[in-house]
Amino acid sequence: MRSIAITNQKGGVAKTTTAVNLGACLAERGRKVLLIDLDPQANLTSWLGFGTESGDARSIYDVLVGETRLDEILRDSKLDRLWVAPSVVELAGAEKHLANEVGRDTVLKKKLEGMAGEYDYLLFDCPPSLGVITINALTAAREVFIPVETKILALNGLVTLTHTIQLVKERLNPSLEITGIIACMYDGRTNLSREVVDKLRQHFGDKVFKTTIRENVRLAECPISELPIHLYAPGSAGARDYESLADEVIESEKTRAYEDR
Ligand SMILES: Nc1ncnc2c1ncn2[C@@H]1O[C@H](COP(=O)(O)OP(=O)(O)O)[C@@H](O)[C@H]1O
Ligand SMILES: [Mg+2]
Incomplete structure (x- = not known):
């Protein structure tokens, strides 16, 4: 399992676009995939057709701040081999709740x-911050997979991010x-x-996937359909790009072993 x-x-x-569509394309290729929504905005959860209010069902919030086990909250998506651990808007409160807990950084790992x-794959869709949930x-x-928006030159944030990743690795x-x-x-x-892709390649070498995800309006429309791109708009540039990314992810396993967690 990766x-x-x-x-x-x-x-x-x-x-979120990457978590849903890469996950769905991996499932399409026969892999068992669990998507874990860690964002209080719960975009992944609603994209796959689940409610995001606390009354809807138990969620990752209950796992992070309570006694709930992860397997107790898992939902079957409409796709074979694709499961979802849903989020809720209340998850925003989990950051505060966890802030004073002993061992707050390892809660998810333990669960x-x-x-x-x-x-075969656990994919964590992270919130847009470097807080305790991330x-x-x-x-x-x-x-770690890092999606980078190539429409703007904003690589400064990557320095902060890679520094944080390095600290987590050390500690x-x-x-x-x-x-x-x-x-x-x-x-x-x-x-x-x-230019952005060139800079990424200079800095990160072959860690940068050969597949680039093109800007594609079908991808922007996709969440409201409650489907991943390869079902919402088969053959679109967005579908082809995420299919190609999934192929590359699987292909890379032939030449290197990814350790089990
Ligand atoms: N390749 C793309 N082409 C066009 N729109 C995209 C593409 N990828 C993402 N989007 C849109 O950009 C916005 C942000 O994407 P999202 O996946 O929600 O980002 P994040 O989870 O990092 O906040 C969404 O409206 C999404 O539909
Ligand atoms: Mg998101």
């Missing part, structure tokens, strides 16, 4: 114990590794997009 935190403290860079055999994801995961999770940078919202007509 456990991957999809993280970038900047909002609107395609974390994942015993899950290793059940799935630290929990970085402590629980083995790997909490020695096996943590950045294994994928995903260039998103790519617009090949502009020099800027190409």
